[in-house]
Amino acid sequence: MAIIAHLDMDAFYVSVELQRHPELRGKPVIVAGSSPRAVVTTASYEARRYGVASATPAAHAQRLCPQAIRIAPDFSAYRAVSARIMEILRRHVELVEVVGLDEAYLDLSGMLAPRANMARVAGDIHEQTGLECSFGIGPNKLIAKLASDCEKPRGRVMLTREAALERFAGAPARLLPGIGPKTAQRLEALDIRTVGQLGSVPPGELTTRFGPALGRLLHRRARLEDASPVSSERPVVSRSSETTFPTNVSDLALLEATIRRLSDELARSLRDEGLRARTVGVKVRLDDFTTVTRARTEPAPIQGSDGLASTAVELLRSYGPPRPVRLVGVRASSLASAEAASVPEEDQLSLPLRP
Ligand code: TTP
Ligand code: MG
Numbered sequence: 001m002a003i004i005a006h007l008d009m010d011a012f013y014v015s016v017e018l019q020r021h022p023e024l025r026g027k028p029v030i031v032a033g034s035s036p037r038a039v040v041t042t043a044s045y046e047a048r049r050y051g052v053a054s055a056t057p058a059a060h061a062q063r064l065c066p067q068a069i070r071i072a073p074d075f076s077a078y079r080a081v082s083a084r085i086m087e088i089l090r091r092h093v094e095l096v097e098v099v100g101l102d103e104a105y106l107d108l109s110g111m112l113a114p115r116a117n118m119a120r121v122a123g124d125i126h127e128q129t130g131l132e133c134s135f136g137i138g139p140n141k142l143i144a145k146l147a148s149d150c151e152k153p154r155g156r157v158m159l160t161r162e163a164a165l166e167r168f169a170g171a172p173a174r175l176l177p178g179i180g181p182k183t184a185q186r187l188e189a190l191d192i193r194t195v196g197q198l199g200s201v202p203p204g205e206l207t208t209r210f211g212p213a214l215g216r217l218l219h220r221r222a223r224l225e226d227a228s229p230v231s232s233e234r235p236v237v238s239r240s241s242e243t244t245f246p247t248n249v250s251d252l253a254l255l256e257a258t259i260r261r262l263s264d265e266l267a268r269s270l271r272d273e274g275l276r277a278r279t280v281g282v283k284v285r286l287d288d289f290t291t292v293t294r295a296r297t298e299p300a301p302i303q304g305s306d307g308l309a310s311t312a313v314e315l316l317r318s319y320g321p322p323r324p325v326r327l328v329g330v331r332a333s334s335l336a337s338a339e340a341a342s343v344p345e346e347d348q349l350s351l352p353l354r355p
Pocket of ligand 2: 008
């Protein structure tokens with residue numbers, strides 16, 4: 001019987017900021033850029049009471065909660081704290097799958113007192129970083145994830161599958177990963193709104209309406225079944241850095257300068273994480289929201305800012321945006337650790353990959 005935990009930091013970016021600005025504790029705080037089109041990355045729980053959430057446009061957030069204090073994001077600080085948290089997790093549990101800066105799955109199978117042990121892990125994180133987290137424990141990743149989210153902040157929820165089915169029966173079906181707004185809408189048209197309702201639809205009916213793959217997935221999700229293992233060998237897929245201009249830009253020189261600045265930023269984060277990229281891409285969003293991406297894979301891995309910038313600028317020039325540009329981004333993918341990049345190909349397979 002598998003026992004899996006999902007741990008997720010509470011209001012992560014804001015909490016990191018509050019440690020540097022303790023005078024702001026208890027106040028509505030948002031972490032967001034200052035451009036007129038910036039969005040909120042995190043809102044403190046005080047600000048969430050006013051309806052401010054992740055992805056709320058910052059300008060709208062200021063209207064919802066005029067007294068909210070805005071702090072500009074400092075991603076390298078969040079990455080540094082994240083690395084310390086993941087290190088603590090690995091000290092306690094052998095098998096840790098990092099899925100984002102502030103969340104991870106832990107395989108606790110065979111552990112006698114999983115909840116008490118996770119409480120100790122959370123206590124260690126708090127002691128060493130000053131930050132609070134929530135965790136959920138269940139027989140699979142799906143239930144662990146739902147459990148970690150359902151009593152935030154400082155949630156400590158352990159559920160069997162039966163208890164989880166009962167607890168989430170009335171929850172909206174889109175709470176389940178894999179059910180996006182479109183699928184949720186199609187389900188609603190069939191009068192299926194909750195996890196419980198979806199779970200009681202015979203699987204055959206779902207496959208008839210949604211096709212075999214999605215139909216089966218929907219049924220399994222609603223029954224809270226998930227066989228995916230916790231795996232620490234999740235190679236980092238990509239890193240990117242992008243920016244939305246305050247007003248649309250047609251000037252190619254300004255676009256190129258921005259690409260260089262973003263390449264700089266990206267190079268710094270690759271260096272912090274000890275990664276090199278073989279594929280460099282650019283993303284351009286035009287004023288009519290057309291989004292175009294172009295990428296090229298280089299024969300040798302790149303880490304430095306100049307290497308990233310020269311490929312990215314070439315890609316931008318060869319595309320030649322036909323309309324004013326709203327957003328540009330630079331992306332690095334086909335990532336490998338900087339050490340692995342200098343090791344002959346056949347030896348790389350045996351190197352442990354760490355996200
Ligand atoms: P989450 O864990 O989704 O959110 P959170 O930690 O801020 O709050 P909660 O207590 O509900 O877990 O995301 C982790 C961090 O990722 C978050 O602090 C900021 C960042 N983030 C964004 O930049 N944009 C987004 O849309 C979301 C959801 C998160
Ligand atoms: Mg979080």
